[in-house]
Amino acid sequence: MSRDGPWRAxxxxxLLENGEAFFARAFSTIAAADHEVLLETFIFFEDKVGMELKRELVNAARRGVRVEVTVDGYGSPAFSPEFLEDMAEAGVTFRVFDPHRPLLGLRLHIFRRLHRKLLVVDGKRAFVGGINFAADHLGDFGPCSKQDYAVELEGPIVADIHDFVASAMGNDGSHWSHPRSGEVGTDGPGDAEALFLVRDNGSHSNDIERRYRAAIRAAQREIIIANAYFFPGYGLLRDLRHAARRGVRVSLIVQGEPDMPFAMLAARTLYRHLIADGVLIHEYCTRPFHGKVAVFDDEWATIGSSNLDPLSLSLNLEANVFIRDRAFNSELRERLQTLRDEHCQAIDPRSLPRRRMWHVPAPLLYHALRRFPAWAGLLPAHTPRVVQLAPPAEDSLEQ
Known part of the structure; x- marks a missing residue:
């Protein structure tokens, strides 16, 4: 058994690539639910995707299915009265993690967000990934539509994900438990081994990062990391550089058309250090990249909500699934290779700007950002709340 939790066989x-594949499977699975739908998501918008999700949730609740939803108060800041009324009348339990009213129209509570994207239906099928319930994950959204990934899971690993989500929804938000490691059946529909990991602000603060680093150190031939917001810690960067030095082909796919320009600028401060040791860097320039996936040889893969940046690694609540299955890993690797070779621009070290005396060294910049949570901890403590929403006439976000 792993120190992080049990691998389930x-x-x-x-693999579900982009909203077209993910939404079709998620909605059809909810439509077929018999007794329970549990959903956590960072973003749930009242656009065409969000309204279709609402219809499926309402229809499920009306036929007697227990439906519980938790969204993040920063990612999903507001809902119309009609939206909430439909949910409440159908019997959907709808909660918001850490809700706050905007200050002068600005959402300021960016830290310690519920960034997980988890859906579990009937305790038999689960979805884990980086795709939010919003129309900008569909190709017809236009040039700002996002490239992203999720997985659909069946088998013993679903029990771990279900136990975690059910436990998270059953408390007051002051403590977010980790996956249970009790007895789970070993019979299942496939051959993949899977490990479900979360990152919280308690005893599991670095589980996902630690598993990434273990996979990097174990790699023998190839590492492909495709991550939207890439600005990890010194230890992970060192492991990548060491892997490249020992002959592993290390490829990074990062944003070239970012939805948050600062994230791309931060990643670019690391390019020179990584390329010097043989790391290959590619920027995806077709549209915004939102994926959080990686493949290590034929042995490991991961998909989830965790970026490799200070927010995801130090503050947010995240969830990833790690997979050992040659067929799945081969498929994901082929998808990423096609993305890299046909839709990305390779970074030529000769094109990097010359360093200037006033440039802040990347390790120093990272050290400052990485230590931010500890510095923030000197401020008065903030315990995120979970508030159950009802139509505004009956309840409000500030109750």
Whole structure:
């Protein structure tokens, strides 16, 4: 058994690329639910995707399915009265993690967000990934539509994900428990081994990062990391550089058309250090990249909500699934290779700007950002709340 939790055997894992694949499977699974739908998501918008999700949730609740939803108060800041009324009348339990009213129209509570994207239906099928319930994950959204990934899971690993989500929804938000490691059946529909990990602000503050680093150190031939917001810690950067030095082909796919320009600028401060040791860097320039995936040889893969930046690694609540299955890993690697070779621009070290005396060294910049949570901890403590929403006439976000 892993120190992080148990690897579960006999799972079926299906790769879902972009909203077109993910929403179709998620909505059809909710439509077929018999007794329970549990959903956590960072973003749930009242656009065409969000309204279709609402219809499926309402229809499920009306036929007697227990439906519980938790969204993040920063990512999903407001809902119309009609939206909440429909949910409440159908019997959907709808909660918001750490809600705050905007200050002068600005959402300022960016830290310690519920960034997980988890859906569990009937305790038999689970979805984990980086795709939010918003129309900007569909190609017809236009040039700002996002490139992203999720997985559909069947088998024993679903029990771990279900126990975690059910436990998280059953408390007051002051403590977010970790996956249970009790007895789970070993019979399942597939051949994949899977490990479900979360990052919280308690005893599991670095589980996902630690598992990434273990996979990097174990790699023998190839590492492909495709991550939207890449600005990890010194230890992970050192492991990548060491892997490249020992002959592993290390490829990074990062944003070239970012939805947050600062994230791309931060990642670029690391390019010179990584390229010097043989790391290959590619920027995806077709549209905004939102994925959080990686493949290590034929042995490991991961998909989830965790970026490799200070927010995800130090503050946010995140969830990833790690997969050991040659067939799945081969499929994901081929998808990423196609993305890299056909839709990305390779970074030529000769094109990097010359360093100037006034440039802040990347390790120093990272050290400052990485230590931010500890410095923030000197401020008065903030315990995120979870508030159950009802139509505004009956309740409000500030109750």
């Amino acid at each position: 006999a799972n079926r894992v299906t």
